[in-house]
Amino acid sequence: MDPAVLARLDAPDVDETGLDRDLLRLERERAVVAGLAELTAAHRQLLILLHAEPKASYQDISRALGMPPGSIGPMRARCLKKLRSTNAVRTFLRSDGDREWSAAA
Numbered sequence: 001m002d003p004a005v006l007a008r009l010d011a012p013d014v015d016e017t018g019l020d021r022d023l024l025r026l027e028r029e030r031a032v033v034a035g036l037a038e039l040t041a042a043h044r045q046l047l048i049l050l051h052a053e054p055k056a057s058y059q060d061i062s063r064a065l066g067m068p069p070g071s072i073g074p075m076r077a078r079c080l081k082k083l084r085s086t087n088a089v090r091t092f093l094r095s096d097g098d099r100e101w102s103a104a105a
Contacts, residue, residue, distance in 0.1 A: 027092060034088030043079040050076055 036044045042065075049061045050072075062069040083089060 027095075031088045031092035032083070035083050035086035038086040038088060039079065039082055043075075043082060046072070046075060047079050047083065 036047065039047070046061070046065060049056055049064060056064075058069040058072050061067075061072055067075070084093075
């Protein structure tokens with residue numbers, strides 16, 4: 001192997017924890033995007049609106065989707081449950097037995 005490559009691999013300033021964290025975040029993002037593609041358009045749209053920046057109010061989401069504001073919370077819970085059960089997200093969660101799905105993730 002090339003000595004320059006070995007030197008980079010052995011570099012003491014490589015932050016493996018940060019690299020692991022970044023790779024895990026990328027894998028999780030890919031799983032979520034793929035999982036969203038498995039949902040119905042209505043469920044996908046609700047989850048996207050709820051997690052968009054800047055945050056939309058329930059009133060804004062209600063107007064955009066034509067649904068009562070009081071239905072948004074329960075529908076959100078059902079949509080997240082369906083997202084967790086998609087093939088993409090289940091595969092991501094199974095790929096590491098120590099991983100747990102987190103809404104904050």
